[in-house]
Amino acid sequence: MSAVPDREAAGSRDDDEPALVARALAGDRTALGVLVTRFAAPVRRLAYAILRDADEADDAAQDGVLQALVKLDRYDPSRPFGPWLMRIVANAAIDRRRRRAVRETSELDEGLVGGGPLPDVEVDRLALRQRLAMALDTLPQRYRMALVLFDVEGYSQAEIAEILGVAPGTVRSAVFHARRRLRRWLEGWKEGGGES
């Protein structure tokens, strides 16, 4: 498992994306395939972070990417491609979530969030991951998106602000509060004896 944000791990390939888009628009299926493959994992992760349902996330990510590809000629090549695509995918996932009939509890009561040591003292990495998943579920949608885009995908605060359509200060605040809430959840796990 890599411990570096996705874009950094990818070796900063952003520079060639406008050229790939131009080739894709000219009918180059290979260039189109490169773009789709490059962003498949990040868009799926983002959609999953928003929807927290694997099938719905893949449907939303697919819808979002297709929407972007259909209007690829509206992409401004002077700007980075990633945030443009991620914004479209995020909106597709948010729309799907709004339409979802099942009522979700997006944020639990603070008293529940603190938690205590897990009953099972032999927690391992899987338990940590389960705990993290539970913690992630309790975060408001915007916090989840900001946290994933910043800590997982490696986008800058300015880029995330563009993706989410908010001020950079709001992104910083969202990342801070998201980390603090995760910390509260994970403190309970650590006190229970688990450590990675």
Add this chain to the structure above:
Amino acid sequence: MNPESKAFSAEPDRVLGAELRALLDRPGEAEFVAAVMAGAAAAGVGSTRAVLGRWARLAVAGLIVAAVGSALVIRSTTEPAATLDTEWVAAATGSAAAAALFTSQNAPDATVLYASVESN
């Protein structure tokens, strides 16, 4: 992982990021890519038709701009040609000034009006 120390950091928390990535990553990426590519093909993304359509739209827009520009240039540089109306009024009144006055599409020029009155 030490979330406490990272709460205020403006740098990505790589350990937390790695854990979250492991949590959010799922198998099926190849299927996802295949589905998107199939959808793109069905939607005509990057197809010859789409490429030609885009060029055609650009060409039409360019032609419209060129036509409007040309019309404006021609209108500003050429004198209005004598029309049948002008010739008929001139023949009927025997006055070129009257013909110019009555058939003009613009507001009457005071000098033309004066010349018409003076000639009669």
